[in-house]
Structure formats: structure tokens, C-alpha cells
Amino acid sequence: MSNYQTGILADVPGHSRYLFFSLQNSDELSTALQQLRDAVDGEETVVGIGESTLRAIDKDIPGMRSFPGLTGPGIDIPSTPYALLLWLRGDDRGELLHRTRTLSQTIETAFQLDDVIEGFRYREGDDLSGYEDGTENPKDGDAINVAITSDTGKRLDGSSFVAIQQWVHNLDQFQAYSSDEQDHIIGRRISDNEEIEDAPEAAHVKRTAQEDFDPEAFVVRRSMPWSAPDGEGLVFVAFGNTFDAFEALLNRMTGNDDGIVDSLFSFTNPITGCYFWCPPANNGRIDLTAMGIE
Numbered sequence: 001m002s003n004y005q006t007g008i009l010a011d012v013p014g015h016s017r018y019l020f021f022s023l024q025n026s027d028e029l030s031t032a033l034q035q036l037r038d039a040v041d042g043e044e045t046v047v048g049i050g051e052s053t054l055r056a057i058d059k060d061i062p063g064m065r066s067f068p069g070l071t072g073p074g075i076d077i078p079s080t081p082y083a084l085l086l087w088l089r090g091d092d093r094g095e096l097l098h099r100t101r102t103l104s105q106t107i108e109t110a111f112q113l114d115d116v117i118e119g120f121r122y123r124e125g126d127d128l129s130g131y132e133d134g135t136e137n138p139k140d141g142d143a144i145n146v147a148i149t150s151d152t153g154k155r156l157d158g159s160s161f162v163a164i165q166q167w168v169h170n171l172d173q174f175q176a177y178s179s180d181e182q183d184h185i186i187g188r189r190i191s192d193n194e195e196i197e198d199a200p201e202a203a204h205v206k207r208t209a210q211e212d213f214d215p216e217a218f219v220v221r222r223s224m225p226w227s228a229p230d231g232e233g234l235v236f237v238a239f240g241n242t243f244d245a246f247e248a249l250l251n252r253m254t255g256n257d258d259g260i261v262d263s264l265f266s267f268t269n270p271i272t273g274c275y276f277w278c279p280p281a282n283n284g285r286i287d288l289t290a291m292g293i294e
């Protein structure tokens, strides 16, 4: 029996909706969260609580913090916090739209829906650049160890911490590179997804080689492409039992460790960045007792 929101470790679905809310009325917060808890299952809808919500209810979740804005040479990584995230997972866009309406209405006394991103699976889980995304994700028991907390106390075990960023791709720019150049940006060959041993140090998988960090910086990525009339890119999503691994990876990507900037930035940049605490769950029921919500 799992003690976490099972949607976190399930395969990415065909379609997603990422709903970002701000807190409008703290007086109604506890009631709205109770109603939300009774309306979701942690599998089809994954819940993430933002730092501002925890502060409004005066609860400290160890390990929770707000997303750090970062600056590197020519690079700005924004921090755009929200009070609440609902990650809606499914295979039917219409059903996701109706679920959006129902859940927003369920919590509207306290929360306002500020932003919606529609994500989708491309082929078997590729980024829109055409490269397979998620190859080096930890699997099975390793994924649980990396993404889910344990030994943190009864009401907290089964938590996860999620980092989300909306990246905007410049596909014209990416497609203007030769196939070899593209492979060197990622650090893998598109033809067979093999890692390129002598790829440049700036190649993305060289920058983010999880076992090269001290301590090792493993995360469970569940990113999905997004598109809208004004652009497209990747909703980068990384779960961990702390935010430390994600921050180490992002810091190295921006060149703050050694001055080498990840080549990804040559065609894509993040326009948002936020952190959420994903509460534990039992038998398909989110457990908010760590927030004092029984």
C-alpha cells in the first residue's frame, strides 16, 4: 500500500493540465483544502501546496521553501511562486477541462485560478526537440527512494517536493543547427538515444549527469511538452524527497559552478519556476494532517 500520491510516479499520461492558483481569502483556506482533499485522489489529480499557503495557515513543512531565482552569464531563471498546484492527468482533453472547472469551483472561496498550461505526450515521451526525455530517470524502488520522503515522521512520510518550470523553445533556432550540433547540445545521438562519450562539457546530459554530483543529484522527471497559439516548449517537472538535487542540477546548468552554461539555453529558456510540497496520501486520499487539517 503506497503512502504517496501515486500520480507522481505513474507514467506520464496522454494529456495534462497544470493549474496554478493564488490565495485570495485565507479565512476560507482550511475549508477549501478540506473540500479539495475530498475531491481528489492523488492519482488522476496530484496536489502541490505552495509556501504562501503554508505560511497563511502558519505551518512549517521541513524542507519546503520558495523557488530560487538564479542568474548566470546571459541567463535569468525566474521565480514565479503560486499558492497551489493541481496537476490534472488523463487521456481526454474534454474531461480535463471539465475537471478543471469542477475543482476550481470547489475551492473558489479561497483560491483563484491564475494560470493553466496544457501538456501532452509527444510520441512515447519525447521533448519537442525530438529527443527522448526521461531515459535516465530512476525506476521502481529507486524512484520511490528519490522522490518520496521516509523517516520524516508519521504525518510527513510519503511527501514529495516538486519543481516546475515552463520552458519556451525556439524550434526555428534548434532546427537551424545541424544534426551533429543538435546531438552535441543534448549530449545524446537522436538516431539511437546513446550518450555521446566525447560530447562537449556544455552538453545537457554532461551538465546534469546525476551521479557526478556530490552528493548524487537524482530526481524523478515527469516533464511534458506544451503548446499554445503563442508558442511551445516543455513543462519541466522534477520530484524529489528534497529540493536539493534539483537546485544542484539547475545551478550547474546556469554555469554557476564552473562557468560552463548548459547548451540547452541556446534554444530554450524558462519563463516560470515554482516549488510545491505534495502531501502524502493513503488509500487514494490526500493526507493534510501535517497542515492541521483533519
Ligand code: HEM
Residues within 6 Å of the ligand: 127, 129, 131, 132, 133, 134, 135, 136, 137, 167, 186, 188, 204, 205, 208, 209, 210, 211, 219, 234, 236, 238, 246, 249, 250, 253, 264, 268
Ligand atoms: C527545456 C528544458 C529541458 C529539456 C528539453 C531537457 C531534455 C533532456 C533530455 C533530452 C535528456 C536526455 C534523456 C534523459 O535522460 O532524460 C535530459 C536528461 C536530463 N535532464 Fe533535462 N531537459 C530540460 C531541462 C532540465 C532541467 C531544468 C533539469 C534540472 C534542473 C534537467 C535535468 C536532467 C537530468 C537530471 C537528466 C539526466 C542526466 C543523466 O543522469 O544522464 N533537465 N534532459
